[in-house]
Amino acid sequence: MIVAGFILLAVGAADLVRQFAPRRWIGYLSVAVILLLLGSVSDALLPMVLALLIGALWVWCMPTERAAPLGFWPAVLLAVVSVGAVVWLGARSDVGLIGATWQLRSPFGEVPFDLAMLALGAGVFLLESSNLVVRAALDGEHTWRPTDPMSAPTPAPTSAPTTVGAEVAAAADAGSDAATGGDAATDTATGGDAATDVALAPRDPRSGFKGGRLIGPLERILVLILTLAAAYPILAAMLAAKGIVRFPEISRDGETGARAEYFLVGSLVSWVIALSAAFLVWWAAHS
Template structure:
């Protein structure tokens, strides 16, 4: 169990560092030292080293700036490692120096240190790492939105269906080979005979990338509500997401690309959240 917790924690921390740290090497170094100290005081140095190695392999195999070279397979292998370590290695009796002072109570009883680390690792993984998994799934399915000449040309705006020419980005920020220079008219290219127009004032809300916030929050809520057995609330939340996105999906026309994009991304995100909840539940009852 402790191996799964440290692996998920190392992978999640690495993705948070490369997403938000201004200097990645400093962030990687600081995260590595903190994790090694945590493994040392909990008498689990070898599992933590294994977690750091797997985290480094994850950063290489699941890049954030381009499509994953190995596709969806790193996520599958990581899931097998996490499930296998929980099934074959239950919670330890002795947790080293930190186990002597560890005390965490809940309405369901005392929470062992190994279970707490597994829950923490699963929660951290649901933040940025799961975004990469969803992106890899969308890359593999090629569920790109069709070009709509009447849609907004801002790729970060809600409902936008046009990728900027040559930037290799789809509407949701997912790298795609289909975004070629001939798929849309460059914004900076002048049109012969067209009168010069003043540049409109940019709406600061147009660059809001809600998907990066909605996805992690959704998965965390799915995990918490599942563990709390609040299934009616969970079903209502998932249904509400579909209702909110229905107007955009209904403009899909005959291609069905928007519907596929929404369904694939949402289902993969929900499966990740449910899998994390099941992993913690299994560990708690093993």
């Protein structure tokens, strides 16, 4: 159990450093020192070293500046390792120096140190790392980009004149996906007249979904808490409310259905990650 908690904590902390630290090497060094100290006082130094190695591999396999070279598979392997560590290793009887003073009670009873670390690791992983997992799933679902005019859909002919200024404003309105926290797509000219290229470039279906890097993590944390608290009616109402709020924007998608597909794929993957984390913590608590 402690192995899974440390792995998720190391991966989640590394992604938070990549996203928010102004100098990454200082952030990585600080996280490594803190986690190694935590592993030392909890008599789990070797599991923490293993977790740091897996965190380094995760940073290499799931880059933030470009598409993941291995796609969705690093997340699958991480899930298998985490579930295996919880199912087969279980909780320890001795938690080292911290065991003498560790006391944490909840409405559901006393929370052991290993279980607390697993819950903490799962929560940290849901903040930023899950955004990368969802983005990898969406990148595998949609292979064309607005920067690739050869693979982009051909716009339908129209008899009405096209205003270049309106097309430029529409193309510049590309933003992050609210359901996934994905990165904004950037339109790049490929040659010829720049205004013509912008006019012919298709609009990214993820454009118009703003604030995904905040909405996604908050949604997953709420799903984790509500699931562990067995507040299933509130959970169902929250998930249904998200679809209702996004329905007007999705309904303007036209005949392509690209935005609706991005919304559904991103939301379902995000919910599966949060529910899986909740199930992992629940399993550890009841085993």
